[in-house]
Amino acid sequence: MRMAELVMAVVMAVFSLYLMWKSAELPIGWIPGEGPGGGAWPFWLATGMLLCCIATVYRWARRLTPESRSEDVYMDSRAFKLFLLNAGALAAMIGLFHIVGAYGAIPAFLIFYLRFMGGHSWRLTGTFAVVTPVITFLFFEIALQKTLPKGFTDPWFEPIFDFFY
Amino acid sequence: MEILSLLLNGFAIAFEPLNLALIIFGCAVGLFIGAMPGLGSVNGVAILLPMTFLVPPTSAIIFLGAIYYGAMYGGAISSIMLGIPGASTAVATTFDGRPMALQGKADKALVAAAAASFVGGSIGVVLFTLFAPPLADIALGFGAPEIFALMLMAFATFVGLGGDDVAKTLFSIFIGLVFGAVGLDIISGEPRLIFGDIPGFFHGINFLVLAIGIYGIGEMLWTIEISKGNVVVSQASVSVKGILKNLVELTRTWKAMLLGSFLGYFVGILPAAGATPGSLMAYGFAKQMAKDPETYGKGNINGVVAPESANNAASTGAMLPMLTLGIPGSPTTAILLGGMVIWGLEPGPMVFIDHPDFVWGFIASLYAANLFSLLINIAFIPAFIWVLKLPFTILAPVIFILCIVGGFVPTLSMHDVWLMLIFGIVGYLMRKLDYPMAPAVLAIVLGPLAEPALRQSLLISGGSFSIFFTRPFSSVFMFIAIALLVLPLGKQALDARRRKTERT
Numbered sequence: 001m002r003m004a005e006l007v008m009a010v011v012m013a014v015f016s017l018y019l020m021w022k023s024a025e026l027p028i029g030w031i032p033g034e035g036p037g038g039g040a041w042p043f044w045l046a047t048g049m050l051l052c053c054i055a056t057v058y059r060w061a062r063r064l065t066p067e068s069r070s071e072d073v074y075m076d077s078r079a080f081k082l083f084l085l086n087a088g089a090l091a092a093m094i095g096l097f098h099i100v101g102a103y104g105a106i107p108a109f110l111i112f113y114l115r116f117m118g119g120h121s122w123r124l125t126g127t128f129a130v131v132t133p134v135i136t137f138l139f140f141e142i143a144l145q146k147t148l149p150k151g152f153t154d155p156w157f158e159p160i161f162d163f164f165y
Numbered sequence: 166m167e168i169l170s171l172l173l174n175g176f177a178i179a180f181e182p183l184n185l186a187l188i189i190f191g192c193a194v195g196l197f198i199g200a201m202p203g204l205g206s207v208n209g210v211a212i213l214l215p216m217t218f219l220v221p222p223t224s225a226i227i228f229l230g231a232i233y234y235g236a237m238y239g240g241a242i243s244s245i246m247l248g249i250p251g252a253s254t255a256v257a258t259t260f261d262g263r264p265m266a267l268q269g270k271a272d273k274a275l276v277a278a279a280a281a282s283f284v285g286g287s288i289g290v291v292l293f294t295l296f297a298p299p300l301a302d303i304a305l306g307f308g309a310p311e312i313f314a315l316m317l318m319a320f321a322t323f324v325g326l327g328g329d330d331v332a333k334t335l336f337s338i339f340i341g342l343v344f345g346a347v348g349l350d351i352i353s354g355e356p357r358l359i360f361g362d363i364p365g366f367f368h369g370i371n372f373l374v375l376a377i378g379i380y381g382i383g384e385m386l387w388t389i390e391i392s393k394g395n396v397v398v399s400q401a402s403v404s405v406k407g408i409l410k411n412l413v414e415l416t417r418t419w420k421a422m423l424l425g426s427f428l429g430y431f432v433g434i435l436p437a438a439g440a441t442p443g444s445l446m447a448y449g450f451a452k453q454m455a456k457d458p459e460t461y462g463k464g465n466i467n468g469v470v471a472p473e474s475a476n477n478a479a480s481t482g483a484m485l486p487m488l489t490l491g492i493p494g495s496p497t498t499a500i501l502l503g504g505m506v507i508w509g510l511e512p513g514p515m516v517f518i519d520h521p522d523f524v525w526g527f528i529a530s531l532y533a534a535n536l537f538s539l540l541i542n543i544a545f546i547p548a549f550i551w552v553l554k555l556p557f558t559i560l561a562p563v564i565f566i567l568c569i570v571g572g573f574v575p576t577l578s579m580h581d582v583w584l585m586l587i588f589g590i591v592g593y594l595m596r597k598l599d600y601p602m603a604p605a606v607l608a609i610v611l612g613p614l615a616e617p618a619l620r621q622s623l624l625i626s627g628g629s630f631s632i633f634f635t636r637p638f639s640s641v642f643m644f645i646a647i648a649l650l651v652l653p654l655g656k657q658a659l660d661a662r663r664r665k666t667e668r669t
Contacts, residue, residue, distance in 0.1 A: 008598050019343055022358055035624035038350030038357055041616045045339045052336035067598050079390045087590055090565055094582050110562055118558025146574050
């Protein structure tokens with residue numbers, strides 16, 4: 001935990017420096033007749049972020065924060081595996097949105113999560129994998145008219161929309 | 166007496182069969198829309214506005230007002246049950262509502278949210294009825310310095326939200342404000358902070374993306390880790406007796422309810438502010454004024470009551486400048502205003518004289534909508550509790566899907582969905598190191614309001630910060646803000662000195 005505290009503060013300090021540099025693409029000083037330049041607000045806020053990171057590193061060195069005194073592991077192997085499985089499955093589902101669309105990605109994610117991670121029966125898994133996208137479609141696309149991504153399956157939905165409209 | 170007679174006439178209009186049916190239907194629809202992550206009152210009112218062309222203008226605004234109210238109630242449901250803010254106005258409800266649900270007190274949190282919404286809405290509508298013109302005058306007298314000072318005061322209360330580590334809390338505020346600055350510079354119109362020249366950043370970072378990322382995905386990852394994958398979601402049960410007992414216990418939270426109601430109502434009146442800043446500020450102030458601030462964020466019922474009463478009071482307050490001056494106080498009232506124009510009504514002071522039936526029918530309907538939203542909300546609590554009893558391996562993927570779809574719907578952009586995943590993962594990793602996440606979410610909401618106010622103020626004063634200390638309202642807000650910022654720092658210094666003394 002102690003090392004993680006330092007690494008996070010340093011990474012965030014570097015990110016703050018990047019934000020300062022990025023903000024300075026617009027004027028950060030006073031422009032006569034216009035007031036503060038467009039980059040001033042984010043530049044000074046990023047400076048504030050950097051100062052906070054420096055304060056955190058200082059407090060880490062002095063062992064003033066509970067994390068800087070902690071001997072615990074930041075993430076044990078089981079937690080890391082669970083994190084990777086969940087975050088990975090989410091990333092894969094979002095990636096699939098681009099290819100097979102929401103109505104292909106959602107059932108795939110549900111089958112993976114319910115059947116292989118949750119150990120539920122095929123009947124329950126199948127029910128959720130079918131009912132969830134149908135409800136999502138009816139609520140978002142038909143009732144609220146919010147179109148979700150469909151990837152290459154887009155033309156398949158034309159008859160359904162023709163039916164409703 | 167004249168107001169009373171006009172109000173009674175308004176009740177006669179509101180309780181006509183068509184209008185009453187529209188109130189009940191609007192409350193139910195609003196409750197459902199508000200409970201859906203990513204959708205709030207603004208979506209509900211916008212989507213259903215075309216339907217109102219089928220009924221007279223008075224019935225139309227009564228229907229939209231009922232949706233607005235229902236959505237305000239509904240926003241709390243997914244905040245408490247799933248840990249995903251149902252609407253921006255319910256972000257602050259997540260802070261304590263979700264921990265309460267995880268502790269098996271979901272029924273208590275839901276009853277508290279409903280009752281606080283009712284109290285906030287009732288106080289809001291009474292204030293609306295009695296003090297509309299003078300309050301509108303005060304709020305609309307606010308210029309850029311007052312608005313910035315008010316925002317600074319809100320940020321100062323956030324320092325108290327983050328526990329003892331002031332540096333991490335301030336970092337969280339700053340990073341939220343920077344994310345709020347992404348997009349186009351409001352004055353020059355030039356692109357700003359467009360990371361990697363990715364086009365998706367041109368429309369800025371929608372705060373719901375950050376909120377759902379942190380409180381949806383991040384919260385789920387956190388829950389899965391601390392439970393090692395074996396989550397017991399909630400042992401909450403519900404009964405009529407239990408609901409009544411919870412209602413009686415709520416009398417102890419009257420201070421937070423009143424604070425939220427009055428603060429929320431006043432913030433709601435401010436143009437471009439609305440219910441979201443109102444609820445966040447109410448949470449911050451409730452924590453600052455509490456005797457047990459360390460319990461906030463861990464399931465303190467006052468942390469549910471304050472923002473819920475505030476967002477309902479603010480939603481009523483936001484209608485005040487809309488009706489009296491034709492200036493909307495929130496995005497939803499902007500759409501209501503548009504509706505009034507389409508119905509052939511001109512918002513402003515004359516509407517009270519030219520169309521008293523419309524105005525007073527609408528005001529009376531707010532009383533009714535408030536009551537029906539409460540009843541419908543409480544009636545549905547058993548259904549909400551049932552959802553919580555599902556096994557976590559069923560609930561988790563459904564919540565993840567709601568997060569993804571909820572993150573996509575506001576802007577219809579996959580860029581935002583990826584960003585949400587990144588925020589969720591980074592937020593989870595930072596939370597493990599005790600970085601408070603709430604201030605970042607609050608800052609990204611208030612940032613786009615604070616920056617133009619600061620820049621306009623400095624432009625007026627020629628670059629001098631003294632403008633904030635020479636105007637009566639702004640100077641009061643500034644001094645309170647400074648006090649709120651200095652107090653935690655002083656406390657930290659005293660604690661450090663005490664520890665040093667104890668060691669020696």
